[in-house]
Amino acid sequence: MADRMLQFVRLDQRQPEKRDATVRRADFAEIYREFEPAQASSQASRCSQCGVPFCQVHCPLNNNIPDWLKLTAEDRLEEAYEISAATNTFPEICGRICPQDRLCEGNCVIEKGFGSVTIGSVEKYITDTAWARGWVKPPKPTRELAQSVGIIGAGPAGLAAAERLRLRGYQVHVYDRYDRVGGLMIYGIPGFKLEKEVVLRRWKQFEDGGIRFHLNTAVGQDISLAELRQRHDAVLIGTGVYKAREMSAPGIGLAGIVPALSYLTASNRVGLGEAVAEYESGTLNAAGKHVVVIGGGDTAMDCVRTAVRQGATSVTCLYRRDKANMPGSMREVYNAEEEGVRFEWLGAPEAFRGDDRVKAVIAHRMHLGLPDATGRQQVTPMPNSRFELQADLVIMALGFDPEDLPTAFDEPALPVTRWGTLKVDHRTMMTALPGVFAAGDIVRGASLVVWAIRDGRDAADQMHSYMQQQARALAVAAE
Ligand code: FAD
Ligand code: SF4
Ligand code: SF4
Numbered sequence: 001m002a003d004r005m006l007q008f009v010r011l012d013q014r015q016p017e018k019r020d021a022t023v024r025r026a027d028f029a030e031i032y033r034e035f036e037p038a039q040a041s042s043q044a045s046r047c048s049q050c051g052v053p054f055c056q057v058h059c060p061l062n063n064n065i066p067d068w069l070k071l072t073a074e075d076r077l078e079e080a081y082e083i084s085a086a087t088n089t090f091p092e093i094c095g096r097i098c099p100q101d102r103l104c105e106g107n108c109v110i111e112k113g114f115g116s117v118t119i120g121s122v123e124k125y126i127t128d129t130a131w132a133r134g135w136v137k138p139p140k141p142t143r144e145l146a147q148s149v150g151i152i153g154a155g156p157a158g159l160a161a162a163e164r165l166r167l168r169g170y171q172v173h174v175y176d177r178y179d180r181v182g183g184l185m186i187y188g189i190p191g192f193k194l195e196k197e198v199v200l201r202r203w204k205q206f207e208d209g210g211i212r213f214h215l216n217t218a219v220g221q222d223i224s225l226a227e228l229r230q231r232h233d234a235v236l237i238g239t240g241v242y243k244a245r246e247m248s249a250p251g252i253g254l255a256g257i258v259p260a261l262s263y264l265t266a267s268n269r270v271g272l273g274e275a276v277a278e279y280e281s282g283t284l285n286a287a288g289k290h291v292v293v294i295g296g297g298d299t300a301m302d303c304v305r306t307a308v309r310q311g312a313t314s315v316t317c318l319y320r321r322d323k324a325n326m327p328g329s330m331r332e333v334y335n336a337e338e339e340g341v342r343f344e345w346l347g348a349p350e351a352f353r354g355d356d357r358v359k360a361v362i363a364h365r366m367h368l369g370l371p372d373a374t375g376r377q378q379v380t381p382m383p384n385s386r387f388e389l390q391a392d393l394v395i396m397a398l399g400f401d402p403e404d405l406p407t408a409f410d411e412p413a414l415p416v417t418r419w420g421t422l423k424v425d426h427r428t429m430m431t432a433l434p435g436v437f438a439a440g441d442i443v444r445g446a447s448l449v450v451w452a453i454r455d456g457r458d459a460a461d462q463m464h465s466y467m468q469q470q471a472r473a474l475a476v477a478a479e
Contacts, residue, residue, distance in 0.1 A: 002134075004045060004047065004266055005045055005047055005069075005070060006044040006045075006046075006048045006049070006119070007042065007046045007050050008047075008110045008114045008115075008406035009046040009114070010060060011042055011043070011045070011046050012115065012316045013043070013114065013115030013116065013117075013118060014036045014039065014043055014118065014449055015032070015045070015118055015121055016032045016033050016034060016039070016121050016125075016309065017032070018031055018032055018033075018444070019031050019032075019033065020301050020406060021340070022093075023310050024192065024339070025127045025226075025309060025339050025340065026068070026087060026309070027192075027309065028191035028192050028267075028271050029192065029195065030096070030191070030192060030193070030194070030195050030396040031193075031335065032121070033193050034125065034128060035121060035122070035125045037075075037125075038265070040072055040121075040122055040125045040126075040269075041072055041073050041074075042073075043077055043117065043118050043121070043122060044072035044073040044117070044122050045073035045235070046069070046110070046114075046117050047065075047066055047069040047070070047073070047110075047120040047442065048109070048110060048119045049069075049070060050066065052069065053065060054107040054108065054109055054119070055104040055105070055107055055108045055116075055119055055290075056104075057107070057452040058103050058104055058107040059103055059104045059450075059458075060090050060254070060448070060450045060451050060453075060454045061087050061094075061450060061454050062087060062455065063084065063087050063088055063091075063104075063123070064083050064086075065104060065119055067080075067083050068080040068081075068083045068084045068122075068126060069117060070117070071083065072081060072122055072125070072126060077126060077130070078130070078133075078135055079257050080130070081124045081126050081127060081130040081135055081136075084123060084126050084127060085127070085130075085136075086115055087350075087446060088123075088453065089156075089159065089160040089163050089164075089453050089456070089457065090156065090159075090160075090202065090449070090453060091123050091126065091127040091144045091339055092123075092124050092128055092198060093129035093156075093158070093194060093199070093449060094120070094123060094449065094450050094453070095121065095122075095123035095124025095125070095126075095127065095183065096120070096124055096193065096194050096198070097122045097189060097193050097194050097449060098120055098448065098449070099174035099278050099329040099331075099448070100116075100119060100230075100330065100401065101329060101330060102140050104119045104120070104449070105117070105118070105120065105130075106118050109413055111133065113245060121178040122288035122401045126401070128458075131171045131201065132302040132350065136205065137205075138205045138206070138208035138210075139163045139167045139205070139209035139210075139211070140208075140209050141165045141167055141168065141169040141210075141211050143165060143169050143170070143180060144169050144171075145168070145169040145171070146168050146171070147170055147171070147233040147439075147471070148170060148172070148173060148231070148232045148233055148236075149161075149165050149170050149171070149172055149173070149232050149233065149234050149235070149236065149467075150173050150175060150228040150229075150231060150232035150236070151172065151173065151174045151175065151235075151236045151238060152175050152176075152187050152219045152225075152228070152236065152238060153174075153176060153183060153236075153237065153238035153239040153240060153440070153442075154175075154176040154178070154181040154182065154183055154213065154215075154240055155176075155182070155183020155184060155185065155238055155239075155240050155441075156183060156440065156441060156449045156452040156453050156456065157236075157238035157441070157442075157452035157453070157455050157456040157459070158174055158176075158180070158183070158236065158238035158424070158438025158439075158440070158456060159174070159182075159183075159202070159206065159456065160449055160452070160453040160456030160457050160460070161204065161238065161439060161456040161457065161459050161460040161463070162174050162206065162211050162456075162460075164210070164289050164456075164457055164460035164461070165460045165464065166206075166209055166210060166211050166240060166389070168178040168456075168460075168464055169262070170464075170467070171210075171212075172210075172211045172212065173212045173214060173232065174211060174212070174213050174214065175214045175217045175223070175228070176213070176214070176215055176217065176218055177216070177217065177218035177219075177221075178213070178215065178216070178224075178377045179215050179216055180200075180272075181199070181200075181202075181203040181213060181215070182199040182200075182202075182203065183200045183240055184240060184449075185449060186199050186200075186268065186272075187264070187269070188211060188261060188264055188268070188299075188302075189263045189266070189270050189302065190264060190267065190268065190273050190302050190305065191385070192272050192309070193266070193302070196268070196271065196272060212430050214400045217441045219239075219409065220409045220410060221416060224409070224410060225410070225411050225414075225436070226410075226411070229433070229435065229436065232437075233464055233467050233470065234433070234435045234437065234438075234467055235243065235435060235436045235437070236438065236439060236456075236459055236463065237422060237431070237436065237437070237439075237442060238438070238439050238440045238442065238452070238459075239437040239442050240440060240441045241400045241401060241402045241421075241441045241442060241445060241446050242261065242400060242403060243395065243398040243400060243401045243402065243403045243405070244259040244260065244261060244398070244399075244400060244401075245400060245401055246396075246398070247349070247396070247398060247400040249298075249349060249350060249351050249352065250350060250351040250352065251351050251352030251353060251354060253357070254352050254355045254356070254358040255283075255356060255358065256357045256358035256391070256392060256393055256394060257352060257353075257358050257394040257396065258283070258284060258393070258394070258395055258396070259396050259454065260267060260293075260295070260299050260302075260303050260395050260396060260397035261299075261400075262278075263284050263303060263306070263395050264279055264286060264302055264303065264306060266279045266284035266285075267279070267284070269307050269311070273299060276402040285310055285370075286310040286311070286312040286313065286315070286393055287307070287310050287311040287394045288311065288312070288313055288389050289307075289312050289313060289391070289392040289403065290312070290313050290314045290316075290390045290392050290396050291304075291307040291312045291314065291316070291391065291393045291394075291395065292316050292317075292318055292361050292389050292391040292393075292395070293307070293315070293316070293317050293318070293320065293394075293395045293397055293447055293466045294318050294349055294361070294394065294395070294396055294397060294398065295317075295321075295396070295397030295398050296317070296319035296320075296321065296326045296327055296328055297326075297327045297328045297397065297398070297399065298327075298328045298329060298332060299399075300317060300328065300395075300397035301317075301328050301329075301332040301335075302332075302337050303334075303395045303397050303449065304317050304336050305335065305336050305339055306342065307393075307395070308336075308339050308340055308341060310341060312440075314390075315341045315342065316343070316344055316389055317336070317342070317343045317344065317387065318343055318344045318347045318348070318349060319343065319344070319345060319346075320346065320347065320348040320362060320366045320377060320379050321345070321349065321366070321368060321377070322345045322346055322348065322416075323343070323345055323369060325368070325376070325377060329423070331387065331407075344363070346365055346367070346368070346379075346407060347363045347364070347365060347366065347387070348363060348379070348381065349361050349362070349363050350362050350363055350364050350365060350386070352391075352394065353388070357391075357392070358387045358391055358392070358394050359390070360389060360391055360416070361388070361389045361390070361391050361394060361426050362386060362387075363386070363387055363389060364381050364382065364385045364386050364387070365381070365382040365385035365387070366379040366380065366381055366382065367379065367380050367381070367382050390391075393455070393464045394422075398446075400441075401419075401420055401445075401447040402416070402419070402421050402422075402441075402442060402445070403420075409434065413432060413433055414431055414432065414436070415431070415432050421442060421443055421444065421445050422438040422442050422443050424438050424443055425438070426464050427468070429443075429455070429459045429462045430462065430466070435466065435470075436460060437459045437463055437466075438459070439452070439455035439456050439458070439459040440452040440455050442455060443455065443476070
């Protein structure tokens with residue numbers, strides 16, 4: 001007998017079981033186990049089916065959360081999957097890595113006092129079940145169109161657009177400079193948050209649906225943007241942001257100080273079975289080292305937890321604000337603490353000490369002052385508060401900026417904002433170059449997978465309208 005809804009008064013919030021920290025420290029497998037079917041339906045039944053569901057309002061994809069929760073509670077999983085997949089290209093990925101505490105779950109009305117509905121875990125459960133039962137199908141269109149699109153970047157923005165355009169019948173070509181599909185989902189985000197197989201199986205499905213991938217192809221080097229514009233009826237740029245934000249400080253050039261993404265990419269490549277020279281040599285390997293990670297965002301949390309798994313002697317996160325003001329997800333901070341990471345709150349680096357290699361980070365304490373115009377508390381250094389942290393490996397996780405794209409694409413006509421992101425008309429998502437659209441981090445700046453999916457889907461709809469208009473104009477001209 002199916003559970004009734006509104007069970008939050010009777011049933012406590014339960015997340016899927018987490019693997020013990022002492023066990024999970026030793027591998028890169030995901031840390032949460034799958035819900036048991038009965039658990040998933042009873043947790044879904046805690047939803048009160050709000051008339052105005054704030055969870056849905058605060059989901060970037062406006063997923064029909066109450067509907068798929070009700071269907072899960074009634075064990076109607078195939079219907080739940082259909083509804084979930086209608087608005088989200090990768091529900092199983094969002095269920096794993098969205099910062100739900102800031103999005104859907106953080107805005108669930110029963111959060112206060114009872115604990116939110118475990119929306120992300122149920123979303124993951126529905127689509128993992130769909131994969132297991134063969135309900136997830138390749139994006140095969142019912143009719144083929146002659147028009148083609150070129151998509152630069154096989155990250156979530158490019159892939160979400162690719163799927164949507166393929167389903168409409170377009171010939172879809174995706175170009176990526178890397179050798180695998182997935183963008184930061186494959187080379188940035190570690191396996192303990194998102195196992196690689198979850199991304200790789202989508203790649204296979206997309207190929208089966210007829211999407212053509214041109215890998216190891218850097219646009220701007222191996223092929224020009226102008227050439228892609230000639231080849232295709234419309235082009236989407238979804239190249240993400242990769243330039244590490246830098247700091248200047250005495251000793252910053254010492255060996256042993258590395259950027260976060262190089263470190264994480266090496267680790268992910270090793271996890272995928274590749275031999276990575278900088279990992280083998282120890283340059284990008286934390287084994288046996290005292291590691292200090294500088295930064296307080298999700299990338300920093302990924303670095304500290306990767307270092308633990310690589311067998312670091314000690315792992316410390318140095319962050320200039322306090323725990324309450326961390327930009328990263330609190331859930332990830334707790335996971336890191338459980339896994340043995342030490343946090344130095346209110347500490348900022350001042351210099352790096354060493355001869356040819358780094359030996360220590362010299363830092364000082366910070367004071368949290370009054371909020372500035374943005375509402376964030378300002379931080380100022382405290383006098384005479386210097387301290388040292390022993391370090392053989394320092395990982396800089398200070399955030400990302402867009403690269404100088406117009407130069408890379410050799411397209412001076414492609415305008416950028418003053419933050420270096422690509423400028424688009426936000427109604428049409430088109431750049432100043434006719435037929436060239438842009439989506440994801442390259443437009444927003446470093447953001448989230450769920451926003452990249454949203455942008456990719458929206459861009460696909462705009463590209464479809466544009467190509468229809470172009471086709472109509474051609475037909476009129478030919479009359
Ligand atoms: P990307 O995923 O960056 O994909 C861009 C693609 O374009 C890449 O494959 C790249 O190779 C390709 N490319 C770039 N230039 C060229 C070129 N010239 N020619 C051809 N191809 C090119 N978000 C979350 O929601 N949850 C998380 O837990 C999370 N963790 C993260 C952890 C890390 C370490 C990082 C760095 C980011 C994390 N994010 C997370 C953010 C998320 O990964 C990004 O917001 C998202 O991947 C952006 O998608 P995108 O498609 O715009 O770009
Ligand atoms: Fe929540 Fe993300 Fe799923 Fe939306 S996509 S319901 S924000 S987990
Ligand atoms: Fe259900 Fe919470 Fe969403 Fe309301 S806000 S519909 S209780 S999940």
